[in-house]
Amino acid sequence: MSETEATQTAVAPADSEHQETSYGVIQESAPEGLTVEPIEPKTALTDQFTPKEWDALKAFRVEIPDALASAYPDKNNAKTAAVKLWGVTIEPSNLLDAKVSVVLMKFLRARNLSVSEGKTMFIATLRWRDQFNVEAACKEEFPQDVFGQLGHIYGQDKAGRPVVYNVYGGNQDLKAVFGDIQRFLRWRVAFMEKSIELLDFETTDQMIQVHDYAGVSMTSRDTNSKNAASEASSIFSSHYPELLHKKYFVNVPSYMTWIFWLFKPLMPSATLAKMSVVGSGASTIGKALLAEVNAKQLPTRYGGEAEAF
Structure with a gap:
């Protein structure tokens, strides 16, 4: 007998009836005409x-x-x-x-x-x-020379959430990265799933994302990269709800900052509250990120002290 069951048995009258609820929780029967709800398991979340x-x-x-x-x-x-x-x-x-x-x-x-x-x-x-077939995508082996520098999971924020870095300029060979859009999407979904594995859904259920645009320019984007970005955005907005605590855009080219402010009035306030467009350089980026992430958990390239990627 579990501790919970023992406690329930001890406090129940000797002649009371007990029944198993549809949720498998042993619960004392309620007096006729009354309903007793099953015990609700609780966590910090x-x-x-x-x-x-x-x-x-x-x-x-x-x-x-x-x-x-x-x-x-x-x-x-x-x-x-x-x-x-x-x-x-x-x-x-x-x-x-x-x-x-x-x-x-x-x-x-x-x-x-x-x-x-x-x-x-x-x-x-x-x-x-x-x-x-997300399961198959997670088992697929992707070439490190193509995707190895595009995404990193490193450290935690001050509340224990994982910090995920998407480095869009990590590979300047767009044909290698986006030549096969479906392969890119499988890699991107697998990377997201790997990030989610660090959530226990008891104390942490969200992550921080840092989107680094260093080396990305208007001319460095082709049709495939734009289509891949659009499809990926649709996938994550439709099928990965409420997994993001905050999103930081760093080393953002001026033209992209302008586009963000142009569309800002169209964004829901809850979405805007999670997004921050940060300038360039370790010092500037650090001022924003160090409010959420301890210096020892933050790579030096973003203003921290960690010798990471």
């Missing part, structure tokens, strides 16, 4: 949920079996079979799991707590992962 978010989450849980059936129409047992998303197992018969709650909440928050819209996004994400 779920403790941050608001009452409205809890209400939306409970409604969302009811929709999960149907969502899974819609995502996998060819699976006869889709409503009951477990699926894994970002390393978290979603078990339809036992949705009362703190990590699962954090994952599901991301879809709700991305859609302003609309259960129907969150469900649509969840279904689309599961379908896309299946069609894209």
Whole structure:
């Protein structure tokens, strides 16, 4: 008998009846006419949920079996079979799991707590992962001479979130990088998935991203690179919701800064709050990043003390 079960048994009246809920949690039967909700597992992240978010989450849980059936129409047992998303197992018969709650909440928050819209996004994400074959992309070996300098995961911020660097000028051979757009997208998705592996969904569920544009100019972009960037942006906005804590754009060319400010009025305030366009040079970049990342965790090229990539 677990400690929780023992405690529940000890406090229950001797003649009370007990029943197992749909979530597999042993719970004392309520008096006739009353309903006792299952015990809700809590973590540091779920403790941050608001009452409205809890209400939306409970409604969302009811929709999960149907969502899974819609995502996998060819699976006869889709409503009951477990699926894994970002390393978290979603078990339809036992949705009362703190990590699962954090994952599901991301879809709700991305859609302003609309259960129907969150469900649509969840279904689309599961379908896309299946069609894209994310698992195979994560196992694929990509040439280091092409992609090795384009992305780095190094250090943590002051709250323990991983810091991810996308170095767009890391390889100036655009034909090598973007000649095969689908290969680039597989690499980019695999890199994102590798970043997510560092999230435990108990204390950390987001990352910091640094987008470095050093060496990137208007003339250094071709049609393939533009199309690849557009497709990647669509993938991440549609299928990786609420995984970003903050995003810093560093060493940004002046023309790109101008474009950012041009589109700023069209961006949601929540998105803008996460984004910062920073100037060039270690000193200038450090002034922004050191507010989030300790110097020993930040590479010297960005104003820190770490001898990293």
